[in-house]
Amino acid sequence: MTGPVKITSKTEVEEFLSKYDDFLFDCDGVLWQGDVLLPKVKETLDLLRARGKRLIFVTNNSTKSRKAYTKKFFKLGIDVTAEEIFGSAYSAAVYLKKVVKFPADKKVLVLGESGIEEELANEGIQFVGGTDPTLRRDIEPEDYDKIGPDPSIGCVLSGLDLHLNYLKLSMALMNLQVPETLFLATNIDSTYPTHGKLFPGAGTMCAPLVLASKRQPISLGKPSKAMMDCVKAKFEFEPTRTCMVGDRLDTDIRFGQDGDLGTLLVLTGVNKESDILAENAEIVPMHYMTKLGDIFELLI
Amino acid sequence: MTGPVKITSKTEVEEFLSKYDDFLFDCDGVLWQGDVLLPKVKETLDLLRARGKRLIFVTNNSTKSRKAYTKKFFKLGIDVTAEEIFGSAYSAAVYLKKVVKFPADKKVLVLGESGIEEELANEGIQFVGGTDPTLRRDIEPEDYDKIGPDPSIGCVLSGLDLHLNYLKLSMALMNLQVPETLFLATNIDSTYPTHGKLFPGAGTMCAPLVLASKRQPISLGKPSKAMMDCVKAKFEFEPTRTCMVGDRLDTDIRFGQDGDLGTLLVLTGVNKESDILAENAEIVPMHYMTKLGDIFELLI
Known part of the structure; x- marks a missing residue:
């Protein structure tokens, strides 16, 4: 070189x-x-x-789908098609569909925003979590009994989730304690640079899960x-x-x-x-x- | 031995x-x-x-103060005084007061529950965060401009926070980017065993901060x-x-x-x-x- x-x-x-x-x-x-x-x-x-x-x-960036990400280009006056964009959410969806051949009857538990949901839906992959409003709440006493490994979940996929909470982390951890559950991350960037400052990056969303499950995710980002x-x-x-x-x-x-x-x-x-x-x-x-x-x- | x-x-x-x-x-x-x-x-x-x-x-356990923890003993029929209990929240408060001699004009940014707040208050240490209801919300666009290192904060103290969110993590990370800010954890247990299952432990609360700030907290727990x-x-x-x-x-x-x-x-x-x-x-x-x-x- x-x-x-x-x-x-x-x-x-x-x-x-x-x-x-x-x-x-x-x-x-x-x-x-x-x-x-x-x-x-x-x-x-x-x-x-x-x-x-x-x-x-x-x-x-996994918070936006490729299609949603084109708008950023248009706003700045750059012509682009969704097909020319390769985001980490799309990368994860392609990996599940083409590489893993994720079973059609299994679901992905998503820690993340709509970008991941849209790309999974495009590939015909079932998912739970994500932007589901019923999970954007505090953990309640009865949840400690209810939460456990869900046999319908075959993968935990973690990206930048601006609505991260203890309830979703607990659900993800329960499923990661099943060795067969895949553990993927759209990316593991430690920080998210914006507004001239460093905010917590997508890697910080799976850091609790890495520590508690003693497992490392496969990252689908750069x-x-x-x-x-x-x-x-x-x-x-x-x-x-x-x-x-x-x-x-x-x-x-x-x-x-x-x-x-x-x-x-x-x-x-x-x-x-x-x-x-x-x-x-x-x-x-x-x-x-x-x-x-x-x-x-x-x-x- | x-x-x-x-x-x-x-x-x-x-x-x-x-x-x-x-x-x-x-x-x-x-x-x-x-x-x-x-x-x-x-x-x-x-x-x-x-x-x-x-x-x-x-x-x-940092979620309860020593005084609150005596109730657990009483409920099970065991006599105990708060003075006989040594919890990690108290440990952190004592460490700040006696070992660090934390300045009276500085505040501790708390990621955690009322147990930490009560023990800090008992030692006369100022704090922000914790159970503050105004921080139990989503991050908003204007927060990205507003959030930054706060010169009045001299320490980030992390314990089990059942109300963890991206806003509080961001505030903590901003302050940890100032090398002078102390970084303490009540404990760094990876899991929290309860109801016969393993939930995310206090160590998972500071895991995102450890990753993003490249700093390790001083743990005040076993x-x-x-x-x-x-x-x-x-x-x-x-x-x-x-x-x-x-x-x-x-x-x-x-x-x-x-x-x-x-x-x-x-x-x-x-x-x-x-x-x-x-x-x-x-x-x-x-x-x-x-x-x-x-x-x-x-x-x-």
Whole structure:
């Protein structure tokens, strides 16, 4: 592996683009920061499309379905189809349907929001929990008798659940004490960066369950191999002709590396130039540039 | 260290009792199972008192204050005073007051129930969170702007919180990102055994915070040294003349061993005889007996 090569000239952009047919993009910190589109992102994406490149947007956000997530792009003026988006909720649904071949008569107990429910429903997978309003309440004395392993539940799937509570955690734990129950997580990000601050991430939803059940979930988000397998199965790209673009070394760049893809780090998010030039840097991208919009700016 | 010695005769009971002046008791699995008093427990405790032994009841339960916990004893017909009980909520309050000398102008952010609030109030320590009804709600869009580190908060104290939610976790995480904020847990039990099942324990409340903040709390419950230091400071017993009685090797017996106390395992709770006689047994008590009530039954 060579690198990191900093891309700063027209020639370097042309050389970079000639290497890849398909591009996988992380979104937050690459395309936008929160609700603000980064400079020349739209122009760069249009340019890549005009040159016949295929664009795939990969996100660990499980609270929105792919369809709901397109609205975020539209609001910022970017054209996209749901088919070009690969979210961790969709990843989990595909994993259950295609890899596990989850039984039609079993249900998934969801700790999470509507994004997971919509993707499971799209794949014809039965589920309970999720946004069910009857579970958005305190645990009551009679629940301690009632709650137990439910033989109809074959999987606990945990994502970011803004309505997490002790009742749902208890239900999930009971089912995880049955060794046959699958334990999946849409992703295990420890934090959720928003509003310039770090809030608890999806990984903190399953942390109580990991501790109490002594089990580890299979993660279907970056940087897991399970997600990469699902992406590859869907888009059938040639890894050496595909580049993963992201702002985080430990998720995006590692995800690309583990999948034998090319990697491009942009410096508009979490990691800085000093992180990859440090002597003890563990994860180093093949290429990096100041911002994604440099592709457009350097070419014109 | 010798042991394990199984106590099965009157002579062995007399020899055992002659070694100790003070007895520390775990409660659930030793005195009672759930709401059922174990056989001859009352008679045994009366006998020990009649022989001039001092009794101290040590519990990791943080949901009740010592005073509230006496009611559990009374309901089962056991005489006890709040001063004889040492709960993890009290342990945390004592630690803050005596060991840390927590500043009077700072507040503790509590993830937990009224037991913690009452013990903090008794020690004159200011707190927020806990059972505050205004925090028992979903996180709202405006909270993402509002929530942040609060300079008046000097400590996050986490116990079993049956009303845990994303809002409180977010507030705690913001304050834990300030390195000066103390991070305490009443205890870090992974599970909470009740109704013959394992529910999420107090340790699962701080698990999300441990993951997201990359910090470990100081635990004030068994088997932590911090709790033992607090117990010793309060009761000023002679360790070699004191015996820790419990049903769990990894909490009770380890707690006694680490404090250089004598140890007695009773087989009415979590661990069985085979656990201590196994060749690879890591934690072995000095003494063990079938049930605590054997002390009374073997002597009469």
